[in-house]
Amino acid sequence: MTAAYRPDEIEPRWQADWRDSGLYQIDNDDPRESRYVLSMYPYPSGPAHIGHVRNYTFGDLLVRFHTMNGRGVLSPIGYDSFGLPAENAAIKSGVHPREYTAARMEELSASLTRIGAVYDWRRIVSSHDPDYIRWSQWIFLRFHEAGLAYRDTAPVNWCPGCQTVLANEQVVDGRCERSDDPVERRDMTQWFYKITDYAQELLDNLDGLDWPDRVKTMQRNWIGRSEGAEFGLPIADDDGTARNDVEPLAVYTTRPDTSFGMTFAVMAPEHARVDELTTPDQAEAVAAFRAEVSTRSEIDRLSTEGASDKRGVFTGSHVVNPFTGTTIPLYLADYVLTTYGTGAIMAVPGQDQRDWDFATAHGLEIIRTVAPPEDFDGEAFTGDGPAINSASMTLDLNGMGVAEAKATAIEWLVQRELGDRKVNFRIRDWLLSRQRFWGCPIPMVYCETCGLRPVPDDQLPIVAPDDVEFRPTGESPLTYHQGFLNTTCPDCDGPAKRETDTMDTFVDSSWYFLRYCQDDRSVDVPFTLDAVRKFMPVDQYIGGVEHAVLHLLYARFFTMALSDLGHVPGDLREPFERLFTQGMVRLGGGKMSKSKGNLVAPEAIVAEHGADALRLAILQVKPPAEDVDFEDFQLDGCERFLKRVWRLAVPDSELLTGMRSGEPTDADRGIERARHVLIDRITGEFERWAYNTAVAGFMSYVNDLYKYVQSDDGPHGPTLAAAIDTLLELMAPTTPHIAAELWARRHDGAHVHERTWPVADPAMLVVDQITMVVQVNGKVRAKVEVAPDIDEAAAETAARAALADSGQLDAGTRKVIVRQPKLVNFVV
RNA sequence: GCCCGGAUGGCGGAAUUGGCAGACGCGGCGGACUCAAAAUCCGCUGGCCGCAAGGUCGUGUGGGUUCAAGUCCCACUCCGGGCACCA
Numbered sequence: 001m002t003a004a005y006r007p008d009e010i011e012p013r014w015q016a017d018w019r020d021s022g023l024y025q026i027d028n029d030d031p032r033e034s035r036y037v038l039s040m041y042p043y044p045s046g047p048a049h050i051g052h053v054r055n056y057t058f059g060d061l062l063v064r065f066h067t068m069n070g071r072g073v074l075s076p077i078g079y080d081s082f083g084l085p086a087e088n089a090a091i092k093s094g095v096h097p098r099e100y101t102a103a104r105m106e107e108l109s110a111s112l113t114r115i116g117a118v119y120d121w122r123r124i125v126s127s128h129d130p131d132y133i134r135w136s137q138w139i140f141l142r143f144h145e146a147g148l149a150y151r152d153t154a155p156v157n158w159c160p161g162c163q164t165v166l167a168n169e170q171v172v173d174g175r176c177e178r179s180d181d182p183v184e185r186r187d188m189t190q191w192f193y194k195i196t197d198y199a200q201e202l203l204d205n206l207d208g209l210d211w212p213d214r215v216k217t218m219q220r221n222w223i224g225r226s227e228g229a230e231f232g233l234p235i236a237d238d239d240g241t242a243r244n245d246v247e248p249l250a251v252y253t254t255r256p257d258t259s260f261g262m263t264f265a266v267m268a269p270e271h272a273r274v275d276e277l278t279t280p281d282q283a284e285a286v287a288a289f290r291a292e293v294s295t296r297s298e299i300d301r302l303s304t305e306g307a308s309d310k311r312g313v314f315t316g317s318h319v320v321n322p323f324t325g326t327t328i329p330l331y332l333a334d335y336v337l338t339t340y341g342t343g344a345i346m347a348v349p350g351q352d353q354r355d356w357d358f359a360t361a362h363g364l365e366i367i368r369t370v371a372p373p374e375d376f377d378g379e380a381f382t383g384d385g386p387a388i389n390s391a392s393m394t395l396d397l398n399g400m401g402v403a404e405a406k407a408t409a410i411e412w413l414v415q416r417e418l419g420d421r422k423v424n425f426r427i428r429d430w431l432l433s434r435q436r437f438w439g440c441p442i443p444m445v446y447c448e449t450c451g452l453r454p455v456p457d458d459q460l461p462i463v464a465p466d467d468v469e470f471r472p473t474g475e476s477p478l479t480y481h482q483g484f485l486n487t488t489c490p491d492c493d494g495p496a497k498r499e500t501d502t503m504d505t506f507v508d509s510s511w512y513f514l515r516y517c518q519d520d521r522s523v524d525v526p527f528t529l530d531a532v533r534k535f536m537p538v539d540q541y542i543g544g545v546e547h548a549v550l551h552l553l554y555a556r557f558f559t560m561a562l563s564d565l566g567h568v569p570g571d572l573r574e575p576f577e578r579l580f581t582q583g584m585v586r587l588g589g590g591k592m593s594k595s596k597g598n599l600v601a602p603e604a605i606v607a608e609h610g611a612d613a614l615r616l617a618i619l620q621v622k623p624p625a626e627d628v629d630f631e632d633f634q635l636d637g638c639e640r641f642l643k644r645v646w647r648l649a650v651p652d653s654e655l656l657t658g659m660r661s662g663e664p665t666d667a668d669r670g671i672e673r674a675r676h677v678l679i680d681r682i683t684g685e686f687e688r689w690a691y692n693t694a695v696a697g698f699m700s701y702v703n704d705l706y707k708y709v710q711s712d713d714g715p716h717g718p719t720l721a722a723a724i725d726t727l728l729e730l731m732a733p734t735t736p737h738i739a740a741e742l743w744a745r746r747h748d749g750a751h752v753h754e755r756t757w758p759v760a761d762p763a764m765l766v767v768d769q770i771t772m773v774v775q776v777n778g779k780v781r782a783k784v785e786v787a788p789d790i791d792e793a794a795a796e797t798a799a800r801a802a803l804a805d806s807g808q809l810d811a812g813t814r815k816v817i818v819r820q821p822k823l824v825n826f827v828v
Numbered sequence: 829g830c831c832c833g834g835a836u837g838g839c840g841g842a843a844u845u846g847g848c849a850g851a852c853g854c855g856g857c858g859g860a861c862u863c864a865a866a867a868u869c870c871g872c873u874g875g876c877c878g879c880a881a882g883g884u885c886g887u888g889u890g891g892g893u894u895c896a897a898g899u900c901c902c903a904c905u906c907c908g909g910g911c912a913c914c915a
Contacts, residue, residue, distance in 0.1 A: 340914045696852035
């Protein structure tokens, strides 16, 4: 009687075994070569959803694979446990975010365990843990000392739905990436991390990272480096001459070569010098325009729709084009941003479409300074070409290409001390303060006499009190808690107030991977240099592409800054050596989301098919990098396959009767060869993340074994045993429970996950026969079995022989292509 | 608009370098077992023509290179993603 395959019975048993045995715990003095395999730590939103399961299955497979390959694998887990959902739940139902979060973490931990994922649970971190808060604050203070954390008043993104400010990275198409509310502009005093200090290195290092090109491109776009020139446009007097008593208007351009075509200049509506440079007769129009712009939402303003003439207004003032000496009008327009460059531009309608549109709408002059090609029928010409109309007494660019003209123009500016070469970045500093309760408090106090003071290290962590009222007010609930708010100044002991804003949760995720390295959590630093050196950088990071310019950029910044400050080794500049971004799981073509109520619950699948079948289905359905629709999962087929494996491998199987012994036959040798081929194939496929074809490999192999077992001669005992044992070893990372159970049953309770990964014998991979295709005019007409080392002449002879009866070569051949041993093609 | 991906049977997909298109799975059809069903096992399964042997067409569209193209080149269509007043 064959024992039944009962995943519901064996899986929880093995999950407990892995957790208790410590097989996947690693100590910092472990002598094995170390590997750091990390899946992005999850926000604890309750039981795992199918997207989580996909992510953590890939990670778990790698952990188990590397472990069997003799490496000491750091496989940690933790929770990104600060954040809005817990606080919103508190507002709605009154349950404290801490309790809410603890319950959700419990659920998520249980589901991760239930799908068979293994971790060193001793190293767990959670963002909201006071111990973790302490070190988030400690790092903030180090950054503050170094000038990398600062407070500033700036126009910021306000999300009315989340009732907090957002970082630029969290605004997508003018909307909040979380709540999708349109974002408003507000001037607020906020905390920033000075990520712009690292813009150049963040850009440069991308080249050396083994990351998807897509993600690198997104980061490059986000950082947005541009090279150009910055120079001053003198303000013109009433009679058109440059005034010496007024500071020139600074502009930034990437096209100094086109300066002779500058026919007007434009300031951003929010530019600091608008009032100064507006003439009395235009004051009313300017004020009206600015008022109108300020009420427009970001989305409207970003939109290119709408009449161009409404997008700007004349200031009444003129400036001087230093290249030509001519006087040109100065406008205000909303297409110029106050936050980029100098907030003012020289407008060259001939070479810039935005300037072209504006010039056309306002009846301004257009001068081409780059000759467009003959067939050019567009408006502004932005391509390369010889300069025209670009000469003065002191500078002649005519005839030069764009690059040469640029360099020459900049040189001219520098010589006359009018301006200089300038590199600009699109990336802004990271706005990190949030007006919310459920986040890490910013450890600063405001003293009436001493001003802004950092909280001393020995007073950390600053933890939010429990007895606060949760109301969506737009200010942190901490603002209304007198006990938290009122404190004393660390320097003068006088009355002081605490900062009530908390940190963006992306701060927490910017260093958790460093904390995981630290085994002894009692030391007085968040991580020791030795601990970090032992495991960092992360060898394989796995997560969603949605973090391409959020988490992945911030974490890189943190690593560089901590490196410069000496808290991690100086040569550790990049945290994640290899990155894999897995695709999303969708349902019925749409995005799966809680709000749509179409989440697939892995619990139900595990209950019906078992965790191994679910893991196998995840791996089988699609290449890991691609998005997948849950409807395409083939759970029945995967479960059926596991049952086939079970019946083949379980010791008391009815399938296995009448085992042959003695000398192996050709059929036996064929199976033995297939075993080695499988080892070779699966090892390669695992290394290149070809899990879907690896599953196909397992299935094919098992099909072969079934034929072998049911063949007339019957299976050869030792051959079959080896064939099955190898299969179980190779399947251990993908379907760990069934592999463990069958191995234990076959080997007296031994553990398959403690086995060494099998190695293929190269001699067994050499085939003695290969199918050679014989073509006539590129069409397959015959196939011949030949030796792999057949020579050219013999191959042609064999091919001719194969076609001899068909008469297809009777007319003679014009050409013969021989690619032994795979193919011979006759051209007739 | 610009920059990346992608398009292969009824479906998900496979095809390291240009060399047998459709591995593997799902679904479908047929058979075995069974009183029957489920489960299981075996076989067939791209279209068209043909009793068959076999032939013929076939990897989004149109061209091209080559003895040979899913794969390389040119042009285009559609789908997905990113960027998009950043001067």
